[in-house]
Amino acid sequence: MSPFCISNDIQSSIRCSLRRLIREVFFSPVLYPPPLLQRQKGGTNTQYFVTGGAGFIGSFVVDRFAARNGVTVYDNLSTGREEFIAQHLGKPFFRFVKADLLDVARLYKEMRGHNSVWHIAANPDIRKGTESTMVDLEQNTIATYNALECARRNDVKTFVFSSTSTIYGRAKVLPTPEDYGPCLPISLYGASKLACEGLVSAYAELYGIKAWIYRFANIVGHRSTHGILYDLVQKLNKNRKVLEVLGDGRQMKSYMLVDECVDGMVYGFKHAKDRVNYFNLGAEDQITVKRIVEILLEEAHLKNVRVKYTGGESGWKGDVPRFLLSTKKMSKLGWKPKHTSQEAIREAAKIVVKEYLKKTESTWVPVVRQ
Amino acid sequence: MSPFCISNDIQSSIRCSLRRLIREVFFSPVLYPPPLLQRQKGGTNTQYFVTGGAGFIGSFVVDRFAARNGVTVYDNLSTGREEFIAQHLGKPFFRFVKADLLDVARLYKEMRGHNSVWHIAANPDIRKGTESTMVDLEQNTIATYNALECARRNDVKTFVFSSTSTIYGRAKVLPTPEDYGPCLPISLYGASKLACEGLVSAYAELYGIKAWIYRFANIVGHRSTHGILYDLVQKLNKNRKVLEVLGDGRQMKSYMLVDECVDGMVYGFKHAKDRVNYFNLGAEDQITVKRIVEILLEEAHLKNVRVKYTGGESGWKGDVPRFLLSTKKMSKLGWKPKHTSQEAIREAAKIVVKEYLKKTESTWVPVVRQ
Numbered sequence: 001m002s003p004f005c006i007s008n009d010i011q012s013s014i015r016c017s018l019r020r021l022i023r024e025v026f027f028s029p030v031l032y033p034p035p036l037l038q039r040q041k042g043g044t045n046t047q048y049f050v051t052g053g054a055g056f057i058g059s060f061v062v063d064r065f066a067a068r069n070g071v072t073v074y075d076n077l078s079t080g081r082e083e084f085i086a087q088h089l090g091k092p093f094f095r096f097v098k099a100d101l102l103d104v105a106r107l108y109k110e111m112r113g114h115n116s117v118w119h120i121a122a123n124p125d126i127r128k129g130t131e132s133t134m135v136d137l138e139q140n141t142i143a144t145y146n147a148l149e150c151a152r153r154n155d156v157k158t159f160v161f162s163s164t165s166t167i168y169g170r171a172k173v174l175p176t177p178e179d180y181g182p183c184l185p186i187s188l189y190g191a192s193k194l195a196c197e198g199l200v201s202a203y204a205e206l207y208g209i210k211a212w213i214y215r216f217a218n219i220v221g222h223r224s225t226h227g228i229l230y231d232l233v234q235k236l237n238k239n240r241k242v243l244e245v246l247g248d249g250r251q252m253k254s255y256m257l258v259d260e261c262v263d264g265m266v267y268g269f270k271h272a273k274d275r276v277n278y279f280n281l282g283a284e285d286q287i288t289v290k291r292i293v294e295i296l297l298e299e300a301h302l303k304n305v306r307v308k309y310t311g312g313e314s315g316w317k318g319d320v321p322r323f324l325l326s327t328k329k330m331s332k333l334g335w336k337p338k339h340t341s342q343e344a345i346r347e348a349a350k351i352v353v354k355e356y357l358k359k360t361e362s363t364w365v366p367v368v369r370q
Numbered sequence: 371m372s373p374f375c376i377s378n379d380i381q382s383s384i385r386c387s388l389r390r391l392i393r394e395v396f397f398s399p400v401l402y403p404p405p406l407l408q409r410q411k412g413g414t415n416t417q418y419f420v421t422g423g424a425g426f427i428g429s430f431v432v433d434r435f436a437a438r439n440g441v442t443v444y445d446n447l448s449t450g451r452e453e454f455i456a457q458h459l460g461k462p463f464f465r466f467v468k469a470d471l472l473d474v475a476r477l478y479k480e481m482r483g484h485n486s487v488w489h490i491a492a493n494p495d496i497r498k499g500t501e502s503t504m505v506d507l508e509q510n511t512i513a514t515y516n517a518l519e520c521a522r523r524n525d526v527k528t529f530v531f532s533s534t535s536t537i538y539g540r541a542k543v544l545p546t547p548e549d550y551g552p553c554l555p556i557s558l559y560g561a562s563k564l565a566c567e568g569l570v571s572a573y574a575e576l577y578g579i580k581a582w583i584y585r586f587a588n589i590v591g592h593r594s595t596h597g598i599l600y601d602l603v604q605k606l607n608k609n610r611k612v613l614e615v616l617g618d619g620r621q622m623k624s625y626m627l628v629d630e631c632v633d634g635m636v637y638g639f640k641h642a643k644d645r646v647n648y649f650n651l652g653a654e655d656q657i658t659v660k661r662i663v664e665i666l667l668e669e670a671h672l673k674n675v676r677v678k679y680t681g682g683e684s685g686w687k688g689d690v691p692r693f694l695l696s697t698k699k700m701s702k703l704g705w706k707p708k709h710t711s712q713e714a715i716r717e718a719a720k721i722v723v724k725e726y727l728k729k730t731e732s733t734w735v736p737v738v739r740q
Contacts (some may be wrong), residue, residue, distance in 0.1 A: 130576055133522075137515050141565060145507050152503075169571065181551025184646055185568050186575040195511060195565030198555050201539065205556040206500055206687055276554055317576050 048072070049114040049156075051101060051147055052121025054080030056223050057162060057216075060262040061118050063087075066094055074110055076100040079124055084223050101143035108150040116158040119147045122193075124226050126166065129188035130317050140192035141199075148203045160212040160269060161200045165254075165282065165323050166190030167215065175326035178215070178278055187318030197278075204276045212272065214265050217282025217325055217341075220348035221258035222355075228289070229345070229352040232296055237358045242306045243297075246315035249290035249307075252322045254282040255341040257348065267335040279333075280325035287341040289315070292349075295342070299349040300357055418442070419484040419526075421471060421517055422491025424450030426593050427532060427586075430632040431488050433457075436464055444480055446470040449494055454593050471513035478520040486528040489517045492563075494596050496536065499558035500687050510562035511569075518573045530582040530639060531570045535624075535652065535693050536560030537585065545696035548585070548648055557688030567648070574646045582642065584635055587652025587695055587711075590718035591628035592725075598659070599715070599722040602666055607728045612676045613667075616685035619660035619677075622692045624652040625711040627718065637705040649703075650695035657711040659685070662719075665712070669719040670727055 046069045052058040053073030058080065065071050066088050072095040073085055088094040099106045101121055111117065123129065123139040144161070151159055168176050169184040185191045197213055204211040224230050235243055264281045272279070293307055314321045327337060339347070418435045422428040423443030428450065435441050436458050442465040443455055458464040469476045471491055481487065493499065493509040514531070521529055538546050539554040555561045567583055574581040594600050605613055634651045642649070663677055684691045697707060709717070 133515075133519055137512070141511060142507070145503075149503055167568075169575075179551045181549045181553065182648060183551065183553060183568070184571040184648070186572060188569070188572045188576070191565070191568030191572040194568035195561070198537075198553070198561030198564035199558070201554040202556060202558045202561040202688070205539075206558070278552060278554070318572070 046070070046116055047114040048116050048118060049074060049111050050118045050120060051075070051143075052080060052119075054082060054085050054096070055120065056080075056084075056124070056225055057219060057258055057261065058118070058120035059084035059223055060258050061120060061265070064262055064266055066091070069093070070114075071095070072097060072110065072114065074099060074101070074107065075121065079225055081223075081225070101146050102138065104146045104150065107146055108153060111150045111154045111156070114154065114156060116160070117147060117151045117156050118160045119144060120162045121147075122162065123189070126187050126189040126318060127316050129192070133188055136188040136192035140189070141195040144196040144199055148199055148209075151209060152203060152207045156209065158210045158212075158269075159200060159204070160265065161196060161214070162265075163197055163213050163215045163278075164190065164193045165215055165217055165280070165325055166320055167194040167197065168320075168323070170320060171323065174322070175284075175324040176280070177326040178280055178329050186320060189318070190320075201276050211276045212265070212269055213276065213278040214261075214268065215278070215280045215325065216261060217254035217256050217280075217323075219258050219261050220255050220344055222351055223258070224348070224352065228292060229296060229348055230356065232293065233300075233352050233356045236300065236302070236305070237356070240302065240305065242308055243293070244308050244310060245289060245293055246310050247289060247319070247321070248311050248313065249288065249293070249309045250321075251289045251313075251315060251319070252286040252324075253289075253320075253341075254284075254286050254324050255344040255348070256282050256337060257339060257344045260337055260339060260344075264330060264335055264337070268330065268333065271333050271335075279330050280327060281330065281337075282325040282327065283337050283339060283341040283344060284327050285340050285342070286322070286324050287345055291342070292345050295345050296349045296353070299346070300353045416440070416486055417484040418486050418488060419444060419481050420488045420490060421445070421513075422450060422489075424452060424455050424466070425490065426450075426454075426494070426595055427589060427628055427631065428488070428490035429454035429593055430628050431490060431635070434632055434636055436461070439463070440484075441465070442467060442480065442484065444469060444471070444477065445491065449595055451593075451595070471516050472508065474516045474520065477516055478523060481520045481524045481526070484524065484526060486530070487517060487521045487526050488530045489514060490532045491517075492532065493559070496557050496559040496688060497686050499562070503558055506558045506562035510559070511565040514566040514569055518569055518579075521579060522573060522577045526579065528580045528582075528639075529570060529574070530635065531566060531584070532635075533567055533583050533585045533648075534560065534563045535585055535587055535650070535695055536690055537564040537567065538690075538693070540690060541693065544692070545654075545694040546650070547696040548650055548699050556690060559688070560690075571646050581646045582635070582639055583646065583648040584631075584638065585648070585650045585695065586631060587624035587626050587650075587693075589628050589631050590625050590714055592721055593628070594718070594722065598662060599666060599718055600726065602663065603670075603722050603726045606670065606672070606675070607726070610672065610675065612678055613663070614678050614680060615659060615663055616680050617659060617689070617691070618681050618683065619658065619663070619679045620683075620691075621659045621685060621689070622656040622694075623659075623690075623711075624656050624694050625714040625718070626651060626653050626707060627709060627714045630707060630709060630714075634700060634705055634707070638700065638703060641703050641705075649700050650697060651700065651707075652695040652697065653707050653709060653711040653714060654697050655710050655712070656692070656694050657715055661712070662715050665715050666719045666723070669716070670723045 048065045048071045051074045053062045054075035070093045074097045129136040417440040421444045423432045424445035440463045444467045467480045499506040
């Protein structure tokens with residue numbers, strides 16, 4: 001046995017003991033009385049804890065609950081923005097905690113006294129995971145483990161998790177039902193979300209937590225900070241003459257507006273009764289990237305933009321070029337999406353143009369839609 | 371923003387920079403030339419890297435390859451034993467590295483120059499994960515991420531992963547085919563193995579590694595260091611009068627002998643041609659816990675042992691009480707298990723009695739089998 005091994009063993013043992021000590025001390029309920037959130041007049045007793053609550057989808061969840069319940073937003077503002085929850089700041093039934101999910105002692109402390117955890121925080125950028133392979137493991141898998149572990153130790157009763165269509169990988173069945181297998185994701189983002197689903201399922205079973213897993217199509221709309229429309233508008237801000245689009249334009253995916261998505265989540269939360277409830281959330285149809293580009297340019301009133309496709313079936317490594325989620329399970333529960341993918345994209349394009357497209361005098365060509 | 375937050379941010383940023391620095395330095399190929407393994411006379415050019423190679427299943431994989439190939443065993447001996455690979459120690463084409471998969475710099479360095487990684491190391495104890503929820507995350511999910519990341523950086527071409535039937539959770543279809551969904555594991559062990567499968571699938575797709583995933587039934591036989599037979603014999607060593615058995619005895623599972631399991635793995639490795647190949651490995655039938663106990667007592671020549679069932683459908687929290695894996699996909703590839711579960715258990719019981727049962731004079735009652 002080399003000295004290197006011994007030293008490693010000792011190191012590992014010390015690390016292990018220290019970790020245990022830290023966990024025991026920090027997880028002590030005596031140190032952390034439940035944070036106080038006042039109950040609203042006519043409100044409910046439920047205290048919601050929303051991770052990523054200052055983010056794109058999370059902030060809509062917060063808007064939905066903040067009217068009648070206590071809400072704590074836990075967000076490190078890595079992609080979330082304080083302005084998305086500005087309307088609630090300072091209210092007595094609302095708390096904003098700027099902190100990281102990897103800071104497990106803080107997470108545990110802040111979660112005390114809550115009944116329901118909505119774990120929406122995640123690395124939202126699929127492409128980032130291919131460049132730095134640790135991002136999804138840390139920000140999705142380990143962060144979700146932390147959220148579940150703190151929920152268990154804080155005796156939280158319900159746990160809602162935002163998953164993704166990418167867990168199915170290149171599904172051979174379209175529309176893909178929730179019971180589809182095998183789940184062989186082709187991106188580290190998809191892999192990490194599949195890992196999280198497994199954790200949610202096991203925690204629910206082992207520790208009596210009731211869980212909801214929602215597998216989202218591409219979600220678009222207000223407050224979006226990533227995604228195809230956002231990316232394309234950023235490109236248009238730099239160059240109004242040539243618009244580079246990833247892939248061959250024939251990728252076909254399903255899109256849903258963010259408020260409709262949150263509507264579905266809340267409906268499922270109220271009506272689904274299993275120990276682990278898992279649902280797809282997406283429109284009933286698909287739309288091609290080519291059509292998305294057309295709609296965006298229409299809504300931006302931009303003519304004379306040359307669209308240049310980079311080619312290839314996928315937009316980037318790990319991109320699932322074609323997907324459509326079955327909506328039957330949600331239908332059976334009594335909820336249906338109201339908009340098609342095309343309608344969602346049209347609406348989101350209007351928003352993204354209004355919110356992000358710079359009005360450059362020189363290239364701004366107002367066009368009357370035909 | 372509280373001072374606590376700022377301090378956290380700075381901490382996190384320093385941690386991040388340090389981590390990057392460490393990774394850059396340790397992953398440098400200049401620092402680590404490939405370890406030298408001599409090529410055997412008449413042997414192949416393949417250099418196998420077997421994690422957990424001193425363990426129960428891993429050591430059989432090593433036996434299979436060590437005859438004609440270079441083999442490095444990477445094992446921290448947490449459950450593996452040096453005696454399982456004693457027959458190879460000192461040979462020029464064989465290396466044993468006692469180190470941990472969480473020591474990523476070491477892992478990277480030792481893996482250099484290998485073509486094929488067989489990642490068999492894992493926490494083998496499903497029950498342990500319920501007591502300490504971090505065990506499976508660290509020893510399975512993160513360890514597998516490390517193995518894959520080092521394989522990618524070392525330009526390894528093939529990656530074989532040992533998964534488990536527990537990823538299916540309480541499957542509604544028996545025998546369960548490989549394409550079964552949804553995979554909702556009910557133990558943290560199952561959750562972590564599902565996480566690993568996702569990682570293997572994504573790495574294969576993103577970085578051009580060819581991968582094999584084997585989902586094992588319960589594996590039994592020589593060198594077993596855990597499992598029902600091992601546990602029961604340990605109990606018999608303490609008490610020859612009353613044998614406590616977990617559950618109601620009606621759990622029905624599928625069993626396979628370890629050498630047959632490795633035989634199937636090697637066959638699949640040679641014959642399956644997809645980017646990601648995934649197979650069940652188990653017998654075509656099931657056996658009840660009650661019958662296992664009977665067989666063990668027969669093979670131990672023990673009469674007059676009162677068997678006391680603890681009751682309940684499952685043996686422990688997270689135990690899947692009934693499973694049977696479909697063997698059709700392996701059959702189609704041309705490989706079939708040779709033994710039934712009952713035969714495997716009979717054989718394994720003989721071994722475990724011979725290897726582990728103490729011969730206590732006072733209670734030793736030789737019995738002629740009828």
